[in-house]
Amino acid sequence: MGARDFTLLSLISLFVFLIPVFYINRRLRLTINKTMITSISRMCIQLCFVGVYLEFLFKFNSPVLNTVYLLIMISIACPSILKSSNLKIRKFFIPVFFSLLIPFAIVLFFFNAMVVRLDNLFEAKYLIPIGGMLLGNCLRSNIIGLNNFYSGIKKDEKVYLYSISLFNNRIQALKPYFKESFLAAITPTMATMATIGLVSLPGMMTGQILGGSIPIVAIKYQIAIMLSIFYTVYFSTMLSVLLSLKVGFNELDVLNQDIFISKE
Template sequence: MGVQEISFYTPFYLLVFMIPLVIINYKMRININKRFIYAVFRMTIQLVLVGFFLQYIFLFNNPWVNSAYILFMISAAALSTVKTCGLTLRSQLIPILLGFGIPNMIMILFINQFVIGLNNIFDAQYYIPLMGMLLGNSLSGNIIGINTFYNGLKKNEREYHYRLALSANQWEATLPWYKEAVIACLNPTIATTETIGLVSLPGMMTGQILGGSMPMTAIVYQIVIMAAILISRYFGIHLSILLTRKKAFDSYDRLKI
């Protein structure tokens, strides 16, 4: 049995709940209405455009076109991270791009080849949605981790300089905040992994069940993607910090960012 079709217009029924939300915010002077409305509007436009675009990509299913779209996704994630974390676009975009691209590309190709066993590891049906899940989680993880690392250094600059004065090298002096960044990056994913199935039925599993897959098949896929998210997020934050820090300090080990 396939998934129940939903009309393009039925999501607008949710306005029944959104309108009171806006009114309550206005009455209580909770200043998030503009952001809320903009976010919903932007999400709708983006998803509609992506939906039309992906229909043609899935029909064409060319490995080069699929990979070009993946590169676009990675670039968008890297650009968003640079802007959100307040990094310098010119010097830090490439390091962040590599921090996203390398672990996630290795992970998605490994899954498609050895876990799922696809004949075409660039098949759009698997390649693009799975990569989207990995990148979405890497994006939030990288932002949390990078902000934790550099903000921790800025707030504790005296302690950092004191460590340098005691003959520690840059790596040794920054190690406490490096560890904090890795932990901060992984904590949400670890918490989700620990409670998955008890607190929530995750998106991939729910989507497969709605699409007609047997629950056990959906569970196996969900185990794969959660393990892949945890692994790629872990290596992604390590790589992102290691690459960005090369240009984040001057020749005297002073933080420039």
Template structure:
């Protein structure tokens, strides 16, 4: 099997024309998103082109320190996005969430590379950055939902939380139902998509493998492995994020600090 067909400049121009369909739809429906979509599209193109050149250099050099630093940079950007989109205060959440993501994602990626792919060099750039990016991207989306929902639910049902404390529950016992609801909201989309993979959709990992020349059965093995890795990373990162941030988000009386929620 051959690799993916190269896309010419004309092909990319045709791709750009395809963008007119959502832009015209948004303009016609007066959704007010034309500017934001154009800005996001331009940012995506510029970032991907720059990263593409940079990754060629990283893959050629394949230095363990550079690979680790770049993956740490990816994690840091993801954490900033999680905190911002969860409407939480950066000063309260940056270091606890960053530490949670580092532990969860480095552990899962290194485990994946050593035990599943059986690499001799577990910090190999091609696997660490590509696999790590897929795991981190899905974990990011789930954490935005999970972490944001957890603290918003506490603010919304603060009286229920105080009632549980008044009955003698510890802080973690009183927060258990909020955490359960947040985990369900964060994990449900991934679990639902897993249930229809192969029938409703061909996921990105599998599609990329096939376009790259792999036989379908090998692509399927990688897709199964990456989805399980995503689940593991997501559950670990959300758990650690909640555990590590709770200590800084409540006062000594168990009351949630109002300063943890960012002003809209």
């Protein structure tokens, strides 16, 4: 027994709450109404498209199609990460792509093979939703990690160059910036794990229960997915910085200034 269905009209009724939101924004002179409309519209269109496409994927359940879809998801995530990190896409796309792909693929297939123990590791109803959750959490962590790392060095470039002159070793000079950016990136995930179940009921657990699973099964899945998310976030954030160093710095260990997106 799945979750109770509801009509399109019932869904549309939720939009009534936008009226007071728009009114308050207007009174407070918050110029975000247009952005809100754009965001909500994009969400609805994208989810409708995904719903139709997932129905197609689930029906055919082709390993090739499922893999291609995951690679497309990673390819779309990379420009979003780099744009939000104020870094040029063409310079950082490849290192960020592989920093996402490597831990993402290892954790996802380990989850399907060793945790759920699927006969078909490319089973669409597991591969796509689980992969989406892993990648969605990596998006935020990689933005925080890359942005803090490169903006921190750019801001304190004289301090960094002084450290280079003292240590004569780029790794030692970069260590404080790496630690700070890495902790900032993984702290939200650790905070979520520390409060899950007390402050909020997570989406996967709620979905499992609404789908008819008994609570203990939903809890086991939620613990498994949270651990998988943490591992993917941890290693992808670390790799995104490490794999990008060759692009970010020249042969003299000086930060390349042409890696940043111009704000002009």
